[in-house]
Amino acid sequence: MQMHSPRTRIRPPCRRGCTVTAAPPTVRRRILADLTPLRTSAHFRRLWFGNTVSWIGQGMTTLAISLQVYDLTGSTFSVGLVGLFSMVPLLVFGLYGGAVADTVDRRKLGLGSATGSAVLSAALAAAAFADFHHLALLYAIVALQAVCQALNAPARSSMIPRLLPPEQLPAANALASMTTTSGTLVGPMLGGFIVGLWGYRAAYLIDAVTFSAALYAMWRLPAMLPDRGEGDARRASVLDGLRFLGTRPILRMTFFSDLCAMVLAHPRALLPAVAVVWYGGDARTTGLLVAAPAIGALLGGVFSGWQGRIRRHGLAVLLAVASWGTAIAVFGLTRNLWLGVFFLALAGFSDTVSMVFRNTMLQAAVPDDMRGRLQGVFIVVVAGGPRLGDFLAGSVAELTTPTVAVTGGGVACVVAVSLLALRWRGFARYDARRPVP
Known part of the structure; x- marks a missing residue:
């Protein structure tokens, strides 16, 4: 079906000698969520x-x-x-x-x-x-x-x-x-x-x-049968999906980059201790710290109008994950509560940006008959990564200090995603106009 942009709509002729010009994009369209x-x-x-x-x-x-x-x-x-x-x-x-x-x-x-x-x-x-x-x-x-x-x-x-x-x-x-x-x-x-x-x-x-x-x-909704090739009635296999993923380094990078953030730099398990030791707070302070990344994530969705103009989705993911790691590392160094809340919110904002582009790549670059299985892997990574991160952060903090666990985890995230970007350089060159997995 042919789609027409609102800007190409034919306007009626001006009857009073006025000059008709195309209206520039509004600030809302540039910044706020694209509806x-x-x-x-x-x-x-x-x-x-x-x-x-x-x-x-x-x-x-x-x-x-x-x-x-x-x-x-x-x-x-x-x-x-x-x-x-x-x-x-x-x-x-x-x-x-x-x-x-x-x-x-x-x-x-x-x-x-x-x-x-x-x-x-x-x-x-x-x-x-x-x-x-x-x-x-x-x-x-x-x-x-x-x-x-x-x-x-x-x-x-x-x-x-x-x-x-x-x-x-x-x-x-x-x-x-x-x-x-x-x-x-x-x-x-x-x-x-x-x-x-x-x-x-x-x-x-x-x-x-x-x-x-x-x-x-x-x-x-209408019927949504998977779009298989003509005569292809094979039953979808989990192993086939994993084999497909094993031959697509760009798609694998969408998961590896997220694991860098969620496993290496996920300080959620330490926030109750941090609230007391760093900020001299109580349960309300803990609640504020826990809510900060979610508030940042919500703002990342509200102020997402610019994301539709980005074509280098892989590069955007790398920058967003590095931003997450940097924000977590700085959070581990600050002892001012409101600065800490700000950097946790910045991390949540970065996580939303990463999620938007990673999910878009999985939807656009994956054949329709493989999308379900790749989304299944996405669920496993999203559900399991933060739990592993909680375990790692708690263990490192027990062996060293919360500061080492939080700041060291943030630095490790940035280093790990940088090394992955060097290993699979095609990920940063991924172009949404030619979504090749």
């Missing part, structure tokens, strides 16, 4: 709105479950197990979910997995209304919700290149980053407020209802 994907595609618009609403609901449930587990056990270890029961299914089923997304109708897979998540949230609400408070049930539902997410995310991400032209993918991914960050920021805040007023049952019930927006968006 073109929302205007041009009703399917994407519904999908984005539905995902945003459901992500906020899931954020509410995540906090509510943690609070309920603590009320039942009084144990922080038991609360920590909630993350484990969520992470393991994501790691195990992430690759499998990508393979399924390359085999079946992605619309049906997305609709089925979203329905499963909605049913599980309804089960949480029903158990709360029935005063059926059992730890095993909460853990089981958390694990099953992670399985649904592992099936849903590759299908949903693989749909986007079928709904939008390639030049709109950076804007679409920037909008998607705002969805994710809103869920991690707004969801828990609303969850705490609602649990405090009306209890767990209200938070779970609202979460179940919010899934209706995502379900409606999926239901309205």
